Amino acid sequence: AQSVTQLGSHVSVSEGALVLLRCNYSSSVPPYLFWYVQYPNQGLQLLLKYTSAATLVKGINGFEAEFKKSETSFHLTKPSAHMSDAAEYFCAVFGSARQLTFGSGTQLTVLP
Amino acid sequence: GAVVSQHPSRVICKSGTSVKIECRSLDFQATTMFWYRQFPKQSLMLMATSNEGSKATYEQGVEKDKFLINHASLTLSTLTVTSAHPEDSSFYICSPRTGGPGNEQFFGPGTRLTVL
Numbered sequence: 001a002q003s004v005t006q007l008g009s010h011v012s013v014s015e016g017a018l019v020l021l022r023c024n025y026s027s028s029v030p031p032y033l034f035w036y037v038q039y040p041n042q043g044l045q046l047l048l049k050y051t052s053a054a055t056l057v058k059g060i061n062g063f064e065a066e067f068k069k070s071e072t073s074f075h076l077t078k079p080s081a082h083m084s085d086a087a088e089y090f091c092a093v094f095g096s097a098r099q100l101t102f103g104s105g106t107q108l109t110v111l112p
Numbered sequence: 113g114a115v116v117s118q119h120p121s122r123v124i125c126k127s128g129t130s131v132k133i134e135c136r137s138l139d140f141q142a143t144t145m146f147w148y149r150q151f152p153k154q155s156l157m158l159m160a161t162s163n164e165g166s167k168a169t170y171e172q173g174v175e176k177d178k179f180l181i182n183h184a185s186l187t188l189s190t191l192t193v194t195s196a197h198p199e200d201s202s203f204y205i206c207s208p209r210t211g212g213p214g215n216e217q218f219f220g221p222g223t224r225l226t227v228l
Contacts, residue, residue, distance in 0.1 A: 032214065043116070043205050043219040044156075051214075090155060098213045099146070102155045 002027040002095035006103035014111045019063075019078040019085065021106045026072060027095030033074040034092040034100070035065055044090065050074060061085070086110045115139050118206055118220040125196055126228055133191045133223045135206030141186035142208030146217065147179075150203040162189065196227040 007022040025031060032051045036044040048059025055067040065076045074091060091103040115138040125131050135145065144163050148156040160176075162168035162183040170176045178200075180192040189208070193200055206220040 036219075041203075041222065041224060043118075043221040045219075046216070049216070094214065099158065099161070100207075100217060104155045105153075107153075 002031065002093050002097045002101050004091050004093050004101055004103035006089075006091050006106050008106055009104065010107045010109065012109040012111060013081045015083055016080050019076070019081045019108065021076040021089050021091075021108065023065075023074045023076065023091030023103060024072050025074060025091070025093045025095075027093055029096045031093045031095040033065075033067060034094070035059065035063070035074075035076050036090045036092065036102075038088045038090065038105075047076070047089075081108075081110045083110050083112065114208075114216075114218040116206065116208060116218050116220040118204075118223050120223060121221065122224045122226075124226045124228065127197055128195055130192055130194045131196055131225060133193075133204055133206075133225075135189045135191070135208065135220050137187050137208040137210075137218070140208075140210050140218075142183075142189065142210060143186065144209045145181075145183050145189040146207040146209070147181060147189075147191050148205045148207060150205060150222075152203075156205060159191075193225065196225070198227045201225055201227045 003026045005024045034049045035047040047063050048057045050057050050067045058064045063078045089106045092100045117136045119134045147159045150156050159174045160168045160170045168181040183189040205222045207217045209217045
């Protein structure tokens with residue numbers, strides 16, 4: 001079985017502040033892990049992915065995530081938030097089920 | 113990068129009618145197509161998976177006779193919502209993949225269906 005838990009359905013940060021979106025996963029096999037961003041009424045865009053290479057993964061728009069096996073976590077970070085980062089973010093796991101399972105999503109609000 | 117289109121982007125229909133949603137992979141061959149639905153403020157839920165030329169495999173709780181999926185070519189898949197009801201109103205997203213499990217899935221821009 002595989003699952004994803006995103007802690008915090010809503011996160012608010014000030015512009016220029018650190019962004020931290022949390023994701024924990026479970027998988028009975030070594031997983032692939034993904035972060036996607038979704039803007040209103042649009043599909044998903046891939047931010048970054050972990051596929052068993054380097055544990056620190058850098059993605060687009062200044063985002064990065066670190067795979068920590070001991071903590072079964074794959075948290076998403078960005079040093080300095082921009083207004084354009086406001087969106088819904090989904091963590092996803094590809095593991096034992098051999099298909100993507102998505103977390104419940106985190107709505108990021110960036111305050112001026 | 114991979115380009116995926118969906119048509120229409122928005123559709124409003126009357127209860128009892130059928131609606132067809134097209135998903136095209138414009139610059140790659142989609143050997144597998146995933147269809148998801150997303151209710152407001154919720155995550156994506158997988159509805160069905162289809163491989164080109166084969167019948168779709170539906171997730172538990174998804175009615176195969178209501179949500180007809182055709183994946184007749186490597187660049188086109190369609191989802192037809194038959195006899196639509198208001199509870200079918202949702203955001204439908206296709207996700208093509210080339211190659212086997214573990215390859216990247218791409219996502220269409222989605223179709224907003226509203227059933228009156």
